[in-house]
Amino acid sequence: MTQCAAVIPCLNESRTIASVVDSVREFLPTVFVIDDGSSDRTGDLAKAAGAKVIRNQHPRGKGAALQAGWQRARELRFTWALALDGDGQHAASDIPRFFESADRTRAELVIGNRMANPNGMPRLRRFVNRWMSARISSLVGVPLPDSQCGFRLMNLKTWEKLPVKATHFEIESDVLLAFAGHRRGIEFVPIEVIYKDERSKIHPLRDTIRWARWWLRARRYLADLRTSQPASKTAGISLTPSFSWVSASPKHSANRFSGFSPAKTSQTVEMRGARQNPS
DSSP: OTTEEEEEEESSOTTTHHHHHHHHTTTOSOEEEEEESOSSSHHHHHHHTTOEEEEESSOOOHHHHHHHHHHHHHHTTOSEEEEOOSSSOSOGGGHHHHHHHHHHHOOSEEEEESTTSOTTSOHHHHHHHHHHHHHHHHHHTSOOTTTTOOOEEEEHHHHTTSOOOOOSTTHHHHHHHHHHHTTOOEEEEEOOOOOOSOOOOOOHHHHHHHHHHHHHHHHHHHHHHHHHSOGGGSTTOSSSOOOOOOOOOGGGOSOTTTTOOOOSOOEEOOOSSOOOOOO
């Protein structure tokens, strides 16, 4: 798929990065690995496996690494980016599901949903993810079953026009808010849950404070969006907005992601209000 590149942010993933790159390249020939200041051989191993490596001398955060990868992909005229983690948590065999969903629904952001079958997911992560997803769902007014999954297919033309600014682990929340706030199409697809013995790089106190600060900014952002746009385009956009999402239409029937067979049916985010075609 020449329209899409994979973007993998990494910090000290020398044990898994080569196998992750190998498996992803079975579906996408171009893989960007952003080595976010690793102290091991992550970057060298990724390059040897065929990835294009962007190196940061010092860790800048997952969000900053992802945005650097998305920016490089856009500079090279890629229209889509598939983001996934470098620790082996995401199965490359699920990649066709994202393309099938985007092609069928015209969504501009397709997110993996681990909560459809969370067996194997550590209990604490399951609780935190559900809690955060509930908070963000309440904020934007629509159900978002897995707001924190980093396995995502995103339209870069849309991303570059949106105010995505997060530089750390709040990046997943920030992207969701930006797409939702501007009524861009969002879909969820079920994915395999893979957890082994890897340790989370999330710092419980520091990253909780960052997310809480993001939450306060997000509330202000939606309030400002409500007052800055015409009423006809912000119907209900506040703490409980009503969105119109992208839907498939006959004039958009061409397959944008040819070469991939349909996977399991994706889970559409249902909206209140009339549907609109993408502008």
